Amino acid sequence: MPISELQISRIRNLQAPSFSPASRINIISGQNGSGKTSILEAIHFLSTTRSFRSNELRHLVTQGESSALVFSRVESSTHPLPLGVERTLEGDVRVRFDGRSLDSAELASLLPVQVLYSGTFELLDGSPSVRRQFVDWGGFHADPAFITLWRGFKRALKQRNSLLKYGKIDRFQMQVWDREFVSYGEQLTRHRQAYIARLLPEFKAILAVLLGDVDVDLKFYPGWDSKRDLTAVLADQFVRESAQGFTLSGPQRADLRFRCDGVNAADRLSRGQKKLVVSALRLAQGQVFRQKADRPCIYLIDDLPSELDEPHARLFCQFLEQSQDQCFITCVDPDTLTEFWSPDTDLALFHLDAGRLLSR
Ligand SMILES: Nc1ncnc2c1ncn2[C@@H]1O[C@H](COP(=O)(O)OP(=O)(O)OP(=O)(O)O)[C@@H](O)[C@H]1O
Ligand SMILES: [Mg+2]
Structure with missing residues (x-):
C-alpha cells in the first residue's frame, strides 16, 4: 500500500517535514548532512518501529527530545487510512492504524519495506x-x-x-x-x-x-x-x-x-x-x-548513484520503474537521477536543506 502522506516529527535533524509522496518514484536530494538518510529512516521506523542505522532509539530521536513520531496515510482499495508510529525513550511503543493498535507482525505485513543503504x-x-x-x-x-x-x-x-x-x-x-x-x-x-x-x-x-x-x-x-x-x-x-x-x-x-x-x-x-x-x-x-x-512494497534506496556508473544506475532505475513499487531514492546531486524515468512515471522531486524539505 503506497504512502500518500507523511509527517515526520522529532527524528534526527529533520525540521518536521510534512509532504505527499508520489505513488511511484520519489527522489530526495540534498548535501551531506541535510537529512536524506534520516527521511528513509523515518519511513523504515513507520513500517518496523526501528531504524536501519542504529539499534538504539536515542540516536534516531532528535537530540533533546524524548520521542519520535511518524504519522502517515496509506492507500487502501477505497481511501487513504491513517497510520501512526510513536516510540518514547522510556520504552513506550504506540502503533495506531485506522483507529486500532497493531502489533509488530501486523505492522510489518501492512507496510513491507526493502532497504538498500551503505x-x-x-x-x-x-x-x-x-x-x-x-x-x-x-x-x-x-x-x-x-x-x-x-x-x-x-x-x-x-x-x-x-x-x-x-x-x-x-x-x-x-x-x-x-x-x-x-x-x-x-x-x-x-x-x-x-x-x-x-x-x-x-x-x-x-x-x-x-x-x-x-x-x-x-x-x-x-x-x-x-x-x-x-x-x-x-x-x-x-x-x-x-x-x-x-x-x-x-x-x-x-x-x-x-x-x-x-x-x-x-x-x-x-x-x-x-x-x-x-x-x-x-x-x-x-x-x-x-x-x-x-x-x-516500499523501496528505500539511500544514495542510489554511489558506487554505480551511469549505465548501471540507469538499469537499476529501469527495474524500479517496471516494479510498480513505491520508491524513495536519495542522492546528493539533484540532477543525477531525473533523466532515467519515462515521462508518464508518477515522479516527485524533493530537496533537503539542513533538515527542511522543499518540493522541486
Ligand atoms: N539524534 C540527532 N539529533 C539531531 N541531529 C542529528 C541526530 N542524529 C544525527 N543528526 C544530524 O542529522 C543530520 C542528518 O544526517 P543524515 O545522515 O540523514 O544526512 P544525509 O543527508 O543522509 O547525509 P550524507 O549525504 O552524508 O549521507 C546530520 O547533520 C547529523 O549530524
Ligand atoms: Mg546519508
Missing part, C-alpha cells in the same frame, strides 16, 4: 544473522504460518540454551524442548528452502541484466548437515553442547552462501558489483513478494 553490503560479507533476516523476511511474507513456526522455534531454542547454560539438565524437560526444537526447526527450514527455491530464478534473471557476465551462485545452508536427521544431530552433539552451554547446530545457524568463480563472492567482487548483487537480491525479493501478495 550497510547493505553486510548481506554478502556480514554475519549470518543478516542473511537469516533476509531469508526470514521472505518466509514471513510468503506464508502466514511462518511467524508461528519462527516464534515456536525461537522459544524452544531459548529454553534449550537456558537448560544447557545453567548445567542442571532435567532430562525430561530437555526431551520436551528437543521435540519442539526439531518439529518447529524442520518446518521452519522447509519454508526457508521453499522461499529460496522461489527467489533463486528471479535473482538470477535480474542479476543477468544488471551484472551481465558475472555469475553469482546462491546456496541455502540450513544450519546442520541436511542429509542427517535433526534429532540424530541433537543426540550426537549433546555432550559437546553440555560442555559449551548452548545449542550448536540447527536452524539458528542457517546461512546463505554466495560464490563467484568458485570462491566466496565477498572476496571476489568489486564494491559496485557487490552493490548490484545485493540490489538484485532485494529486487528479486520484492518481485516474489508482489507475485504472492499482489501488492507492491
Whole structure:
C-alpha cells in the first residue's frame, strides 16, 4: 500500500517535514548532512518501529527530545487510512492504524519495506544473522504460518540454551524442548528452502541484466548437515553442547552462501558489483513478494548513484520503474537521477536543506 502522506516529527535533524509522496518514484536530494538518510529512516521506523542505522532509539530521536513520531496515510482499495508510529525513550511503543493498535507482525505485513543503504553490503560479507533476516523476511511474507513456526522455534531454542547454560539438565524437560526444537526447526527450514527455491530464478534473471557476465551462485545452508536427521544431530552433539552451554547446530545457524568463480563472492567482487548483487537480491525479493501478495512494497534506496556508473544506475532505475513499487531514492546531486524515468512515471522531486524539505 503506497504512502500518500507523511509527517515526520522529532527524528534526527529533520525540521518536521510534512509532504505527499508520489505513488511511484520519489527522489530526495540534498548535501551531506541535510537529512536524506534520516527521511528513509523515518519511513523504515513507520513500517518496523526501528531504524536501519542504529539499534538504539536515542540516536534516531532528535537530540533533546524524548520521542519520535511518524504519522502517515496509506492507500487502501477505497481511501487513504491513517497510520501512526510513536516510540518514547522510556520504552513506550504506540502503533495506531485506522483507529486500532497493531502489533509488530501486523505492522510489518501492512507496510513491507526493502532497504538498500551503505550497510547493505553486510548481506554478502556480514554475519549470518543478516542473511537469516533476509531469508526470514521472505518466509514471513510468503506464508502466514511462518511467524508461528519462527516464534515456536525461537522459544524452544531459548529454553534449550537456558537448560544447557545453567548445567542442571532435567532430562525430561530437555526431551520436551528437543521435540519442539526439531518439529518447529524442520518446518521452519522447509519454508526457508521453499522461499529460496522461489527467489533463486528471479535473482538470477535480474542479476543477468544488471551484472551481465558475472555469475553469482546462491546456496541455502540450513544450519546442520541436511542429509542427517535433526534429532540424530541433537543426540550426537549433546555432550559437546553440555560442555559449551548452548545449542550448536540447527536452524539458528542457517546461512546463505554466495560464490563467484568458485570462491566466496565477498572476496571476489568489486564494491559496485557487490552493490548490484545485493540490489538484485532485494529486487528479486520484492518481485516474489508482489507475485504472492499482489501488492507492491516500499523501496528505500539511500544514495542510489554511489558506487554505480551511469549505465548501471540507469538499469537499476529501469527495474524500479517496471516494479510498480513505491520508491524513495536519495542522492546528493539533484540532477543525477531525473533523466532515467519515462515521462508518464508518477515522479516527485524533493530537496533537503539542513533538515527542511522543499518540493522541486
Ligand atoms: N539524534 C540527532 N539529533 C539531531 N541531529 C542529528 C541526530 N542524529 C544525527 N543528526 C544530524 O542529522 C543530520 C542528518 O544526517 P543524515 O545522515 O540523514 O544526512 P544525509 O543527508 O543522509 O547525509 P550524507 O549525504 O552524508 O549521507 C546530520 O547533520 C547529523 O549530524
Ligand atoms: Mg546519508
